[in-house]
Amino acid sequence: MGTMVDASKDIDWSFPGDKKITVVFVLGGPGSGKGTQCANIVKHFGFTHLSAGDLLRAEIKSGSENGTMIANMIKEGKIVPSEVTVKLLQKAMLESGNDKFLIDGFPRNEENRTAFENVTKIEPEFVLFLDCPEEEMERRILNRNQGRDDDNIETMRKRFKVFVESSLPVVEYYDSKGKVRKIDAAKPVDEVFEAVKVIFAPFNPEVV
Numbered sequence: 001m002g003t004m005v006d007a008s009k010d011i012d013w014s015f016p017g018d019k020k021i022t023v024v025f026v027l028g029g030p031g032s033g034k035g036t037q038c039a040n041i042v043k044h045f046g047f048t049h050l051s052a053g054d055l056l057r058a059e060i061k062s063g064s065e066n067g068t069m070i071a072n073m074i075k076e077g078k079i080v081p082s083e084v085t086v087k088l089l090q091k092a093m094l095e096s097g098n099d100k101f102l103i104d105g106f107p108r109n110e111e112n113r114t115a116f117e118n119v120t121k122i123e124p125e126f127v128l129f130l131d132c133p134e135e136e137m138e139r140r141i142l143n144r145n146q147g148r149d150d151d152n153i154e155t156m157r158k159r160f161k162v163f164v165e166s167s168l169p170v171v172e173y174y175d176s177k178g179k180v181r182k183i184d185a186a187k188p189v190d191e192v193f194e195a196v197k198v199i200f201a202p203f204n205p206e207v208v
């Protein structure tokens with residue numbers, strides 16, 4: 001023996017060329033309801049939900065060497081380098097065995113967007129944009145009670161600023177390509193989902 005190769009060093013993360021991968025990016029400010037609506041979409045339309053924030057929080061919990069850096073950035077409301085986030089997303093996509101993904105909270109800036117594009121060569125089918133006024137997002141975050149380090153007034157304000165300065169330009173980029181499906185996310189959960197269902201109808205015409 002002694003010739004065993006550490007395969008983990010050079011895994012080819014690219015998807016087989018003949019497999020059509022469907023990706024929908026789900027964007028919106030902090031507290032706009034991305035996670036809530038994604039859970040509903042999964043139940044009705046057979047997508048796998050991947051929340052970039054959840055993957056980063058799991059990475060912290062796993063005791064990874066990047067954990068402290070990620071935790072500090074989340075506490076400050078900053079966007080973690082794409083190198084980290086794109087790897088986590090690709091790994092989760094491959095492990096899921098599915099070919100339809102809701103990518104929630106990503107891409108959050110231009111760097112996220114170009115890194116994902118360059119590495120995966122995947123273009124999103126469309127971008128679901130949850131439009132919600134800041135006062136409503138603020139109320140929701142302060143009532144969320146998930147024990148998150150970043151759900152406090154101080155970090156929340158920083159996250160809103162990052163959203164406007166770094167994430168909205170990504171939405172505008174996709175809007176210029178005709179790819180944004182914007183919905184009013186200030187309404188009650190069920191009413192928002194009614195609007196979401198219309199947008200996702202092509203994925204399962206029987207549902208609407």
Ligand SMILES: Nc1ncnc2c1ncn2[C@@H]1O[C@H](COP(=O)(O)OP(=O)(O)O)[C@@H](O)[C@H]1O
Binds near residue numbers: 037185
């Ligand atoms: N349409 C809605 N109306 C009222 N509260 C909502 C609505 N959508 C989500 N929430 C609540 O607001 C909080 C933030 O929702 P979440 O789905 O975690 O948003 P995001 O992932 O965009 O930050 C959660 O406590 C959730 O239960």
Ligand SMILES: Nc1ccn([C@@H]2O[C@H](COP(=O)(O)OP(=O)(O)O)[C@@H](O)[C@H]2O)c(=O)n1
Binds near residue numbers: 034056
């Ligand atoms: N693409 C992403 C997504 C989240 N994050 C980090 O994770 C935090 C929480 O993201 P999240 O999507 O779980 O937050 P919500 O919008 O769901 O409230 C962000 O404020 C960032 O610090 C990131 O760095 N890059």
Ligand SMILES: [Mg+2]
Binds near residue numbers: 034035051053105
């Ligand atoms: Mg979320």
